[in-house]
Amino acid sequence: MRRAGSFLLVAVLGLAGCMPGATADAEAGRDHAPRPGVDVRLSAVDAAGNGTPVQWQGETLALREPPIAGSADIADVRYVLDQSQQPGLQIRYRKEAQQRIHDGTAALVGKRLAISVDGRVLTVATVSGPFGESMMLSGLPSVAEAQELAWHITGQRVPAP
DSSP states (O other): OTTHHHHGGGOEEEOSSOOSSOOHHHHTTOOOOOOTTOOEEEEEBOTTOOSEEEEETTEEEEEOSSOSBOGGGEEEEEEEEOTTSOEEEEEEEOHHHHHHHHHHHHTTTTSEEEEEETTEEEEEEEOOSOOOSEEEEEOOSOHHHHHHHHHHHHSSOOOOO
16 A cells, blocks of 8 residues: 555546446456455545544545445445546445445535545545445556555455456
């Protein structure tokens, strides 16, 4: 994760809606969930400053507790090429968490949301619409760096779908 912080500051989080259905690999039961001890969080940014303070691009943000989603809510993480053929990560949520995540993001339309791994904010984006099934972290600088982040989270070398 030591390199992840430096390159993810330019990442863009695709929060406009759910990604299409699960990949064939995931449907075949080969999910790549976060490994024990890795803390992946999707958190609301509190505009009033109430919450856990974190740094992101020179700005102090307050992240609300509890997060909207955490590692236990994630069914699968893998690197992919986004619609613009840029490397990114697709994060698919467990079925039992999808409605809660959808409701949480619906309440945040027009507000900011942060995704973090092990306490380091990777990116912050404004929610343009609710989502619950999956999300895309796009704009990673290279396939190698996207693969490295996926490996850090899952502990597995995950092939692209």
